[in-house]
Structure formats: structure tokens, C-alpha cells
Amino acid sequence: MRPDVRRNLDALLTAAAEIFETDGVDAPVRRITARANVGAGTLYRHFPQRADLIAAVFRREVDACAEAARAFSAQEEPVEALSRWLRHFARFLAAKRGLKTALHSGDPAYEGLPEYFQQRFVPVVAELLDAAAASGGIRSDVAPYDVLRAVADIVAPDDDGYTQRLLTLLIDGLRYRGG
Amino acid sequence: MRPDVRRNLDALLTAAAEIFETDGVDAPVRRITARANVGAGTLYRHFPQRADLIAAVFRREVDACAEAARAFSAQEEPVEALSRWLRHFARFLAAKRGLKTALHSGDPAYEGLPEYFQQRFVPVVAELLDAAAASGGIRSDVAPYDVLRAVADIVAPDDDGYTQRLLTLLIDGLRYRGG
Amino acid sequence: MRPDVRRNLDALLTAAAEIFETDGVDAPVRRITARANVGAGTLYRHFPQRADLIAAVFRREVDACAEAARAFSAQEEPVEALSRWLRHFARFLAAKRGLKTALHSGDPAYEGLPEYFQQRFVPVVAELLDAAAASGGIRSDVAPYDVLRAVADIVAPDDDGYTQRLLTLLIDGLRYRGG
Amino acid sequence: MRPDVRRNLDALLTAAAEIFETDGVDAPVRRITARANVGAGTLYRHFPQRADLIAAVFRREVDACAEAARAFSAQEEPVEALSRWLRHFARFLAAKRGLKTALHSGDPAYEGLPEYFQQRFVPVVAELLDAAAASGGIRSDVAPYDVLRAVADIVAPDDDGYTQRLLTLLIDGLRYRGG
DNA sequence: AATGAATGAGCGTTCATTCAT
DNA sequence: CATGAATGAACGCTCATTCAT
Structure with a gap:
């Protein structure tokens, strides 16, 4: 080049x-x-496409964010690793103004963008969920994609308190089992 | 006039x-x-302001949606009433294309809009939460505003399955208590 | 207004x-x-549409050009009237830079333009041709549209000599009959 | 090279x-x-210049088209040879989308293009016209350039019927003599 | 009080041409 | 000689908002 x-x-x-x-x-x-x-x-x-630029801009950070899951898995017990990483992912999204909206906008300018992010992140959260479920810490009937999307929905760049509280609630929901 | x-x-x-x-x-x-x-x-x-028009347009429906909480409270036990109304509220938002986005967009055109909706809905959900907490069905440390906003975040007009699954998870999170 | x-x-x-x-x-x-x-x-x-503007701009002149046929018909014998008007029409087109090209360009911006011009001019030339054919001065197997289009094709705004010579040739073609 | x-x-x-x-x-x-x-x-x-490319691209075909006149001259009587070749030339132009327009557009990008085509074709049509005039089949007061240009003007790639009818009319115009 | 014509900045996008590599 | 990345002016078009009527 x-x-x-x-x-x-x-x-x-x-x-x-x-x-x-x-x-x-x-x-x-x-x-x-x-x-x-x-x-x-x-x-x-x-x-x-505008989506190409966005993907390029965030690629390194996306990769880093995805990679971080390994460290958490290695250092923490499964549920804690999941929790940590979801908060990490939330911070990542919070720093990207408008990304959240773009991801689900349906605007043709952003075509391909959700797919790219999913490809990278779904496996990560799937693994974390599996490990946590295997440890008995959370239930096993929740789809990785749903969790990922939920975090994206919940992120509020200007209100970290809200984001954190909701993440807690979300994770508690994962912990809850019938009874 | x-x-x-x-x-x-x-x-x-x-x-x-x-x-x-x-x-x-x-x-x-x-x-x-x-x-x-x-x-x-x-x-x-x-x-x-555009927000004024939106508020005016939805005022009657907002009122109706808020009122519906009474019926649920009267007919169902507290946690079920809460659950029912949250789903009701989700349907309300799902029917208003773009409202969700507008509510948290920060766009000056929508100034005043979130405030209006909060004024009307926060007391409703507060009452439902209080009753459910009093009955021992859910925990009591969750702010009404957070729940309201979470539902708005989670609503996906084109994917009711996701919306419903996430609402379940959210309510389960409310049910979860430490141990 | x-x-x-x-x-x-x-x-x-x-x-x-x-x-x-x-x-x-x-x-x-x-x-x-x-x-x-x-x-x-x-x-x-x-x-x-751009075509709307063009049509509007030229409408009055189009009408005037079409009207002129009457005067020629009244004052001249049929073939001469036809000849005169075709030259008149040629001058009209020559003055409208680019109109000729636009008329047959197929560009969607000019949609409706050819139709408008045809509607106005085809009857005019049809009448002139009929009269000339009735008088025996020209043959009767030539379509009005063809003549109109031919003149439009032939017009050269920057070379009136050519235009005039070709018009002569065209009219002579109309006069020619087999033998 | x-x-x-x-x-x-x-x-x-x-x-x-x-x-x-x-x-x-x-x-x-x-x-x-x-x-x-x-x-x-x-x-x-x-x-x-773009015109240089166009000229280069079409040179061989231009030559072939010009050459074809010889064959017609050899096989047909003069007026028929002329007629045949003009239709041949029309087909040539019809196959070159946009060439006709470019030839008379005045766009500086096409500078030199008309000259090139004239140099090659004028002699050809001149010879055909001379022969036909010598045989008494057509008049002798029409310039080769005019005929060439007229055919180019008349060609309609998408409407061969029109093109053929107009060519007939044009040739009939050449045949017509005073009378 | 109502109208709705006018504004004009702003948008995404294209493409002939140049010139550093 | 060739490359092809870069330029950047220009285009058609939209639409929130203003304000003369």
C-alpha cells in the first residue's frame, strides 16, 4: 500500500x-x-458505504472488546466473568455515540453493520453464557443474541448510573430461576 | 376558542x-x-416544537395506557398486575413508530417530550412496584423510572418475540433477590 | 394567484x-x-420536473408556432403553406438550444415533453399534409409524425444553410411520386 | 512501440x-x-481527448463501412448503389449508441470527431452521388456533406421503421427534379 | 388567525482530470 | 511509462422554518 x-x-x-x-x-x-x-x-x-467506515473505525476496538472476554473468563468465576464483560461491552457501546441507534435503524446506509457486530460478539457472549450456565450460576434458556441486543438497548451514554443498574437487573434476571 | x-x-x-x-x-x-x-x-x-405536537397527539392514548394500570391492579395479584401492565406499556410504545428513539435522542426538536411521558407514567409504575414489593413478590430497591425506561429501551416494534422475552427477563430480575 | x-x-x-x-x-x-x-x-x-419548466417556458411560443399554420394556409396554396410552416417550425426549434436533443433523449427528466410537443404539433402538420395531398401537390403516404420528427432531426441551430437545404430536400421527397 | x-x-x-x-x-x-x-x-x-478514443475505436469499422461502397457500386446500378450504401451507413451509426449525438453536440470533449468522420465518408458519398447523377437517376445539386449529415441526423437506433421511411423520403428528394 | 410560497443551507454522490508515486 | 489514488467542483434534491400576504 x-x-x-x-x-x-x-x-x-x-x-x-x-x-x-x-x-x-x-x-x-x-x-x-x-x-x-x-x-x-x-x-x-x-x-x-457509510457502514464500511463505521466498521473500519471500530474494528480494532471491537476486537479488543471481544478479546477482553478471555481475560475475564480466566480470572473470574463464570457468572462474574459474564457480568464483567457485559459491563465492559456496555462501556464500549456508550463511547460510540449513535452506534446503538444505527445498529437497529434499518437505514440502508448502515447495511451490513449489525451483521458485522453480531458475527464478532455473539460467539463471545454465547461462550460466557454457556460457562455460567454450566456452573449453575444462571439459567440456560436465554439466547446470546437477546442478551447482546438487550445490553445495546439499555446503554445510556449520558447516564452510567442507569446503565449499571439495568445491567444488574438484567443479570439478576439471568440468575433467577422459576421459584 | x-x-x-x-x-x-x-x-x-x-x-x-x-x-x-x-x-x-x-x-x-x-x-x-x-x-x-x-x-x-x-x-x-x-x-x-415538534415535541408539543407529539405530546398532544399521544396525550389521550397515554392517559388510557396509564389508566389501564388500575384495572390490572384490581383484577390481578400485584406482581401479575405489574407484569401485565409493563407488557401493555410495551405494546403502546411499539405502536408509536419512532417514539422510543425520539424519547432518548437528545434532538432539540424533541425537547420536553421525555418529561411529559415521565410525569404521566412514573407514578403509575411506582404504584405497581410498591404494591408488588409490599406483597413480597419482588424486591423493593428498583426505581420506577428505571423500569419505565428499560421497557422503552427494550421495545422492538418489529420483533415482538424479543420484546416479550426481554420483558420476562426484566421481571425475573425484579423477582430475584440476592441468594 | x-x-x-x-x-x-x-x-x-x-x-x-x-x-x-x-x-x-x-x-x-x-x-x-x-x-x-x-x-x-x-x-x-x-x-x-424539469420537463414542466421547459414546457411552460415554451408553451406560448409553441402555441404561436402552431397557430402560424393557419395564416400560411389562408394565404398560400397548400404545398407552399406546408413548406413555409415547416421552415417556420425549424426556426422555432433552432432557437431552442438543446430542445431537439432533449425531445428524443429518453432522459426521465424530460418525461412528458415529447408528448406535449406532439400533441400540439402533430395535428397541425397533419392538416397541412392533408391539404397538400388533396391538392395533388404531394404524395399522401407520409405520416405527420415522421415529418415532424424529421424536421426536428434536421435542424441545425448553427447552420441555417444546411437546415434550409435539407428542408428543401425533404419537401422534394414529399413531392416525388414513383415515376 | x-x-x-x-x-x-x-x-x-x-x-x-x-x-x-x-x-x-x-x-x-x-x-x-x-x-x-x-x-x-x-x-x-x-x-x-475523448474524441481520439472514439475515433480510434471506430476506425476499422469506419473503414469497412466506407469500403462497402465499392461493392455496392460494382454490383448495382448507381442510384441503387447509393441507396444501399446510405442504408448501410445508417445501420453503422445506429449500432454506435450516442455517436450521432456526440457528432453534433459541440461538446469540447468531442472536438475533432466530426472532422475525422467527414474525411473518411465525404469522398465515398461524393462518388456515389456523382455516379448516380451521371446516370441521370438523381439531381446533381446536392452536396455530399449534406447527405451524410442528413443520414446521421435521421438515424434512430430504436426505431428502424422511422429511419427506413425517412431514408426513402430523402432518396426520393434526391430523385425529384423540379417538375 | 391562517395561509402556503419562499427560503437556502445542507445533504449524498459522481466523475473528468491531475499528479505523486 | 504506467499507475490509480486523490481531488473537489458540481449536481439534483429535501425540508424545517419564516414571513409577506
């Missing part, structure tokens, strides 16, 4: 990351290109 | 209700005024 | 006529609105 | 021919370079 291309790509990803942080993921395209000092065409060349 | 003013107001509310149902609450203003056979200025006179 | 609306409409039609003359009928919309000192929306309100 | 240069040139010509066939002669440049697996700069090096 040519160095100037690399430079432009980096500039775009950096600019997009900053803009996404402050303005959310559906900020005007022009703001990103302006910040990156790059023509509009350059952005469209690298990221024909 | 002059009769023609009254007529215009009614036309606007009716039109907006229909448009909101089909196109969601951030449908173009013009579609509403066109359907109501009313000038754009007339709408802005009565509802300076 | 309110006077300001009338004024804007006039400004638009005048501006469009001027722009069409110099830049052709697919000049950028913005150039027209700029010249008319009018917002883009105003143009779109009155003329949702 | 270096073999790689030759290869690129061939690829460009082949690609352009295919694209012109399907998308017309003002298809985006990029589509051509992409199909040829060649950089944009390579195209611009060889064909600084």
Missing part, C-alpha cells in the same frame, strides 16, 4: 473516530472529509 | 396521528399539514 | 427562457434560480 | 468498444479503464 494512501486512510479513520465520538455515527460525510483534509471522493473510494 | 381554530387543531391532531402511525414521529412536517389541509404556519402556531 | 407568486413565476420563466437560449435546456437548475433571484425550492414547487 | 504499450493500447480499444456498445460513447472514463485493467493516466496518455 502506497504511503500516501496509507496516510489518507489513517487521516480518514482518525477524523471519523473523532467525529463519531462527538457527533455520532451519522454525522455529515463532509465534516469527516474536512477534518481529514481529504476530498470527498477519497472517502467514497475507501468506504463506499 | 374560535370554532375554526378548534377545527384546525383537530384536523392537525388527527392528521399527525395517522402520519405518525405510518411514517413515524419524524415524518416531514409538510406531510402532516398537507393531510390536515392546513398551512404550515398554523401548525407552528399551535405546536412551536 | 398572489402577486408575489406571480412575480416569482414570471422571474423563473424569464430566467429559464434566457438560460435555455444560451446554455440549452439542460443547464444546471441552479443557474436558473440564481438568475431569477429565487430559492431552489421555489422552482421545484412550480416545476417538479 | 514497446510490447507492453501495445498490449495496453489493445486492451483499451477492446474495452472501449465493448463499453461504447452497451453504454454509449459518453460512458464514464473509469468504466473503460477498469475493464481494460489499465490506469486512468494510460488512457489519457494515448487519447488526450
